[in-house]
Amino acid sequence: MVIESLTKVVNGYGLVSGFAIIGATMWLSYWMSAKFTKGRLHGSAIAILIGLVLSYVGGVYTGGQKGLVDVPLLSGIGILGGAMLRDFAIIATGFGVDPKELRRAGISGVLALLIGVFASFAAGAGVAYAFGYTDAVSLTTIGAGAATYIVGPVTGAAIGATSEVIALSIAAGLIKAIVVMVATPFVAPMIGLNSPRSAVIFGGLMGTSSGVAGGLAATDERLVPYGCLTAAFYTALGCLLGPSLMFFLFRGLFG
């Protein structure tokens, strides 16, 4: 009876349960940050890491594709971290940003976007080539996956890649998002990621919205709006260039 009622409430009030669970995770993370790292490793970085680890555990446990959300009692986290509230909250971070700062970063942002898309395609295709893929379709698709896990399948489907290669491209994009989330706070001091302009450039170069959002939040949450602003255009640019310019380029190079 107790279990039945509990399940009913937790499932029926999914979003509210999500707030409670994530709130508890945040508290634990900030406590761990202060207690064990003296605040050096930011609480939000620990929280994101816990989220990813739990997502792995959930994925292994359920065999599903959505990490922790596939665990029936925890599906409310899916509403909280879903696309609608995520975009809503990301847009809210723009409030209080100085328009002058934005205009100053404008051209660097566009340049970073273009270079970022090209660099990701080159890096992904380079690794694919080293692993024995030599046809233009596979190289372009895996390169596209190294851009983001959405550009990969969109490009692959458009140019007729095999499902194995498309799966590989999605995995490459997911790895990118995860690594950006986890590594950014550690790398940030080395690459001078501490100003609105460098955040705009960072967002344009990395492009993975979830990675940039998580990585910057764990570095310094004041940088979030600047990075997310440019990252928002990256996937579309990748989807635009992937099956067209990039594919022609690779076909010219590899026949």
Next chain:
Amino acid sequence: MIIYGVALLSICTLTGMFIGDMLGKMLGLTSNVGGVGIAMILLIWGGSYLTKRGLLSPKTGQGIEFWNAIYIPIVVAMAAQQNVVGALSGGPAAILAGLAAVSLGFALVPVLDRLGGRSEPLPPKESPKSESQDLNTASLSVSAQR
């Protein structure tokens, strides 16, 4: 009223996503072209316009700041639903492709940053006693600096 702020944020979000979707359709893409970015620009300009004219009361601002402050927990919830197992099961080729793209991206940040005029680093953060208060003072001190 707090709802005015939430409504302003909602209108910016919907307008931005709508324009992004239309742009995507015009370019023949299935994806949304920069909807989030366009919505942010609308909010940044709209917000600063209304603030300058004194039309945005602190209460209205709170309606937006709540979502600003709840942003990190939402990112944590987002992290908890990534397909981590799927990512790792792609094998070394996928892992290396992802890593290579990230490393190249990190390496290019200082290169591009140096191309333009220097940008002031943000002032050091105060110790985060209360999250929302910290965010408020942070955004205030940023705008005061410029």
